[in-house]
Amino acid sequence: xxxxxxxxxxxxxxxxxxxxxxxxxxxxxxxxxxxxxxxxxxxxxxxxxxxxxxxxxxxxxxxxxxxxxxxxxxxxxxxxxxxxxxxxxxxxxxxxxxxxxxxxxxxxxxxxxxxxxxxxxxxxxxxxxxxxxxxxxxxxxxxxxxxxxxxxxxxxxxxxxxxxxxxxxxxxxxxxxxxxxxxxxxxxxxxxxxxxxxxxxxxxxxxxxxxxxxxxxxxxxxxxxxxxxxxxxxxxxxxxxxxxxxxxxxxxxxxxxxxxxxxxxxxxxxxxxxxxxxxxxxxxxxxxxxxx
Amino acid sequence: xxxxxxxxxxxxxxxxxxxxxxxxxxxxxxxxxxxxxxxxxxxxxxxxxxxxxxxxxxxxxxxxxxxxxxxxxxxxxxxxxxxxxxxxxxxxxxxxxxxxxxxxxxxxxxxxxxxxxxxxxxxxxxxxxxxxxxxxxxxxxxxxxxxxxxxxxxxxxxxxxxxxxxxxxxxxxxxxxxxxxxxxxxxxxxxxxxxxxxxxxxxxxxxxxxxxxxxxxxxxxxxxxxxxxxxxxxxxxxxxxxxxxxxxxxxxxxxxxxxxxxxxxxxxxxxxxxxxxxxxxxxxxxxxx
Numbered sequence: 001x002x003x004x005x006x007x008x009x010x011x012x013x014x015x016x017x018x019x020x021x022x023x024x025x026x027x028x029x030x031x032x033x034x035x036x037x038x039x040x041x042x043x044x045x046x047x048x049x050x051x052x053x054x055x056x057x058x059x060x061x062x063x064x065x066x067x068x069x070x071x072x073x074x075x076x077x078x079x080x081x082x083x084x085x086x087x088x089x090x091x092x093x094x095x096x097x098x099x100x101x102x103x104x105x106x107x108x109x110x111x112x113x114x115x116x117x118x119x120x121x122x123x124x125x126x127x128x129x130x131x132x133x134x135x136x137x138x139x140x141x142x143x144x145x146x147x148x149x150x151x152x153x154x155x156x157x158x159x160x161x162x163x164x165x166x167x168x169x170x171x172x173x174x175x176x177x178x179x180x181x182x183x184x185x186x187x188x189x190x191x192x193x194x195x196x197x198x199x200x201x202x203x204x205x206x207x208x209x210x211x212x213x214x215x216x217x218x219x220x221x222x223x224x225x226x227x228x229x230x231x232x233x234x235x236x237x238x239x240x241x242x243x244x245x246x247x248x249x250x251x252x253x254x255x256x257x258x259x260x261x262x263x264x265x266x267x268x269x270x271x272x273x274x275x276x277x278x279x280x281x282x283x284x285x286x287x288x289x290x291x292x
Numbered sequence: 293x294x295x296x297x298x299x300x301x302x303x304x305x306x307x308x309x310x311x312x313x314x315x316x317x318x319x320x321x322x323x324x325x326x327x328x329x330x331x332x333x334x335x336x337x338x339x340x341x342x343x344x345x346x347x348x349x350x351x352x353x354x355x356x357x358x359x360x361x362x363x364x365x366x367x368x369x370x371x372x373x374x375x376x377x378x379x380x381x382x383x384x385x386x387x388x389x390x391x392x393x394x395x396x397x398x399x400x401x402x403x404x405x406x407x408x409x410x411x412x413x414x415x416x417x418x419x420x421x422x423x424x425x426x427x428x429x430x431x432x433x434x435x436x437x438x439x440x441x442x443x444x445x446x447x448x449x450x451x452x453x454x455x456x457x458x459x460x461x462x463x464x465x466x467x468x469x470x471x472x473x474x475x476x477x478x479x480x481x482x483x484x485x486x487x488x489x490x491x492x493x494x495x496x497x498x499x500x501x502x503x504x505x506x507x508x509x510x511x512x513x514x515x516x517x518x519x520x521x522x523x524x525x526x527x528x529x530x531x532x533x534x535x536x537x538x539x540x541x542x543x544x545x546x547x548x549x550x551x552x553x554x555x556x557x558x559x560x561x562x563x564x565x566x567x568x569x570x571x572x573x574x575x576x577x578x579x580x581x
Contacts, residue, residue, distance in 0.1 A: 001471070003403045010484030011399045018396035018455050019411075025452035026418045029429035036428070089324060092317050105567065106325045109332070112563040112570065113556050114513035116531045120538075120552050121335055130545070132334055135350035166327050174575050197313065218420070226422045229515050233535065247424040247516075254520075259428055266425040273422050 030270070037263035044257075054264035058249075063237075064265065067244040068272065070157065074224035074245070075276055077161050079217040086171035087213060091201045093172070094179045104176070108169035115229035122163045123234050126150050150235050156243045160234060171216040178212035179205060214284050221276045225269065246272070332556070339549035346546060358546065365551040368540060370525060374533035375558075381443055381529060382511035385450035390504050392451065393458035394496070398488050400459070401466035402474065415456035423453055427520055434521050441523050449521065450511045458503040461573055465499025466492060505566045506573030512559065530555050 003011060037054055041047035058064040089107070093100045110118060125132045126149045134146035149159040182205060190200045206213075228247040231237060237244035237252075246269045253262035338346055339361055341354040366372060400408060430449060431440075439445030469492065477491050493500070515531040522528055528536075534555050537548045563570055 001403055001474075003405055007403065007484045011403065011405070014395035014488070015399050018392040018459065021392060021452040021455050022414070022418065024433065025426075025430070025449065026414075026421065026456075029426040029433070030421070032429040032432070033426065089320065092320065097317065097321065103321055103325055105564075106328050108563070108571065109328050109560065112509060112513075112559045114515065114531050114559065116513075116515045116535055117552050117556050117559075120534060120548075121331055124335065124338075124545070124549065125331055130347050130350050132331070132350050139351065166324065168324065169328075173571055177575050222420055222422065226424055228424055233538075247422070250425065250427060254427060254431070262428050266428065269422055269425040273420065277420060 033263040033266040033270075036259060037267045039260055041259045042257045047260075050260065054260040055268075058261050058264050058268070063241045063244055064246075064249055066241055067246045067249045068268070070244060071225050071227065071246050071269075071272065072276075073157070074161065074227050075221040076224075077165055078220035078224040079280065082165045082168060083171050083213065083216045083220050085166070086168040086216065087175050087206075087209075089168055090172045090175035090179060091205055094176060094205070095197070104169075104173070107167075107172055110167040111170050116233060118164075119230045119233040122230075123150070125163070126159060126234070151239055153239055153242055156235055156239055160230060160243055164230065171220060174216055174219075175209055175212050178209045182208045210284070214280065217280050218277050221280060222273060225273050225276065335549055336553055339546060339553050341546055343544065343546055361546045361550040362554070364544070364547040365537075365554060368547070369533055369537055369551060371530070371533055371551060371554060373525075374528050374530045377443065377527060378512055378530040381446050381450065382508045384443075385447040385454070385511055386504050386507045388447065388451040389454045389458055389507050390462075390500055393455055393503060394462050394493065394500060395488070396455075397459050397463035397466055398492055401463045401469075402487075402492065415459060418456040419460075424516055427516070430517060431520055440521060441527055443527055445521050446518060446527070446529070449517055450507075450514065454507045454510060458507055461503040461506065462496060462499045465496045465502075469495050501566075502569040502573045505562075505569040509559070509562065509570060512562075 036047070038049060038051055039047040040050045040054070093104060128134060128146070128148035128151070133149065134143075137143055137146045147155065149155050186204050187200055190204060195203070226247060227245045228251070231243055231245050231248050232251070235243045237248050246265060250262050250265040250269065253259075253265060334350075337353060338350070340357040340359075341352070342358055345352060345354060396411075399405075400411065434440055434445045434449060439448065473491060473495075474487055477487050482490065513531065514529070515535065518529045518532050519535070522532070534551055537551050
């Protein structure tokens with residue numbers, strides 16, 4: 001509907017609060033990190049313009065480089081392991097096996113529990129003295145394998161990645177809502193033609209849900225880049241900064257009041273995010289063109 | 293191979309494959325369910341044990357179910373106060389957020405005007421921005437307006453960061469409402485505000501509940517900004533509370549577990565009640581983004 005003159009007044013009134021909040025907490029902050037990343041500033045004294053020096057500083061810092069690599073690993077594992085697992089379980093649950101509602105409810109639990117509570121739970125699970133994982137190893141007589149999972153160089157990052165990669169509920173539910181829109185007739189036709197369930201899933205379901213898989217991969221990658229709570233609580237970046245992420249790095253820079261490098265890290269984080277999102281979209285674009 | 297033999301061979305082969313697939317399917321279903329449930333059940337049971345029992349055997353059941361752990365957790369940590377803070381901050385920010393978002397969604401959904409598409413693009417980008425990257429500016433903005441370490445600071449920030457998501461959810465529902473009711477109301481002399489309050493708002497109740505549930509859950513679970521923007525015990529939320537148990541209960545693990553259980557229970561109960569809203573909130577936001 002075209003707004004009348006009177007409507008326009010109301011609209012201005014109605015849109016202002018939300019738009020002011022958006023400008024204040026989205027647009028200005030993004031502009032802020034872009035600008036302040038070019039200054040040297042400790043929060044107290046006057047800021048001095050240093051150009052791109054902050055970027056060189058963080059890029060020379062091996063901890064930052066490690067963080068970028070770790071974040072990319074998180075994003076890749078999320079997009080390439082967590083999402084396919086979610087799609088698989090969505091395809092299974094979409095067939096409505098016995099108790100599917102129960103399974104769907106349970107798989108979704110980790111989404112409603114806070115990241116902090118989950119991290120605390122897993123820090124208890126991984127604990128080297130009384131944790132469940134080492135307890136299990138002792139129970140099956142493999143006690144010699146029991147180690148301090150989060151404190152050992154080679155196991156810390158896999159331990160962090162693994163516990164979280166099997167929490168598939170979120171992406172599974174997104175894919176399921178897309179699957180429920182696929183016309184049942186397709187499956188019936190395929191059934192008559194003698195296609196097995198797996199063939200039906202591969203040739204009918206998967207092509208139909210491509211866009212929601214793309215959405216899930218994008219979201220999963222973005223979540224991978226946002227990792228903070230779990231790392232902060234479980235390892236605080238250790239051992240020897242092996243598990244640091246960009247947000248944790250940023251957080252530590254803030255604590256040391258090095259706002260210039262902190263903002264440079266923020267800008268890098270946003271840039272990596274944009275690159276990852278565009279990368280995933282481009283992959284799907286190439287695939288689509290190839291099919292044509 | 294005779295024709296008959298071949299047919300039997302084919303059907304047993306298919307049956308075998310189907311059987312194998314069935315077994316594999318159930319292994320996967322049960323594995324993922326156990327993976328989620330088992331640690332939670334273990335935490336729950338452990339929270340009733342004594343520390344000695346926990347150290348002796350992580351799998352054992354408690355000899356006596358220690359309710360005392362829970363009393364300890366509540367007494368030492370000020371958990372009740374923190375839950376109160378979380379409810380206050382989550383509740384008020386949800387009201388503010390849904391009010392602002394629904395007013396904007398009403399304009400976006402019911403009118404065509406210049407700049408409408410631009411708002412969509414910016415909001416979609418807003419959902420994908422890693423907000424953790426904006427810690428410094430958030431700290432500066434909240435401090436500058438004098439709201440550091442206040443309830444109001446967190447309420448304002450939470451309302452703001454949820455705006456794009458809530459707007460998408462509510463607008464999605466408003467788009468599905470028919471134009472005719474509104475036009476009839478217009479003819480009957482219902483103005484801009486009347487149509488919003490008397491017609492659109494009551495009809496989009498489902499969207500409002502979905503957005504509100506989702507927003508409240510996000511606030512309840514939020515940690516990073518609560519940690520960044522508060523410093524005193526008076527303002528701390530429950531997530532900070534359980535974070536600092538690590539320090540307070542450095543040797544008393546079972547009480548710490550009790551505290552974690554206390555923080556998880558409201559989320560699970562809330563999820564059971566509002567399952568439909570939470571799931572559709574998460575998915576509709578995702579599909580639009």
